[in-house]
Amino acid sequence: MPKSKPRRKAAAKKKQARRATHEVNARFRGEQAFFSDEADALLTARGWVSERAQPGGADLGDAWYWMPSQLPAYLAEGEPVPTSVFALAEGTFGxxxxxxxxxxxxxxxxEYASLAELEADLDRLEAHRVPEGQYTVLDGGPSEQETPDxxxxxxxxxxxxxxxxIHFPYSDAGSRSFAAVEQAREQGRLSEYAYQSVLAGRAG
Incomplete structure (x- = not known):
């Protein structure tokens, strides 16, 4: 079942404008890409999704996403992005x-002058959610006929x-259950990065 017309229009508009969160934040760090193995170990251990897991890796520098904060994709207000952390320079983060x-x-x-400063702020970052009432999901989300497939x-x-x-209203069984997502991963129709990101988002 294809997306409704408003949701298709939103998708087309965002496809032109969308850039990864860490790319948008490149203005803070200039053209050079920075990486931190220590930050990657810390954040992924807490459930953050690393840009390194993307196909092609973190070519623009390290960035990590807290997927439980990710809103549905198609909103009346604009393009949602999850809480993110990124390497600004050697040993500093944003x-x-x-x-x-x-x-x-x-x-x-x-901004954080050290990994220790960032670590001290992680509880606040992970707790943040955009309050309900500040966004409107187009068409109320997927229709009752739509499936994960x-x-x-x-x-x-x-x-x-x-x-x-992440936000699909899954049923306990049948074509609208999460088993369809797992099967798509096994069939190679859903990337491992996408699958792990969905799991991380639903875990929160």
């Missing part, structure tokens, strides 16, 4: 809280697919 739309809310970004077969932008699968 963070941005999950938000809706293209503008960054005041106070949503923070429909989303997997029709959504080409991986970040949109991940967001929609």
């Amino acid at each position: 963070s941005e809280l999950a938000s809706v739309g293209s503008s960054v809310p005041a106070g949503a970004q923070r 429909d989303l997997i077969d029709s959504i080409t932008e991986e970040w949109e697919l991940i967001a929609e699968l």
